[in-house]
Amino acid sequence: MKELIIGAGKKAYTLVMGRPNPAKLANFPECDVFIYVSCAQTALMDSKDFLAPVITPFEAMLAFNR
Structure with missing residues (x-):
């Protein structure tokens, strides 16, 4: 996934957590998609x-x- 994202010219972040919920992911407003x-x-x-x-x-x- 990381290679695919970087190859598309985007930044990639790896987050390790339990089941995501809106409150957890709201801590990362710089992310356009998860x-x-x-x-x-x-x-x-x-x-x-x-x-x-x-x-x-x-x-x-x-x-x-593409």
């Missing part, structure tokens, strides 16, 4: 309560590959 890398059972999240979209690695590959 890529949630975890097990398949918890990969799908309803991101409408978050300040920035929370997407899966598959969605990130579609977005960053």
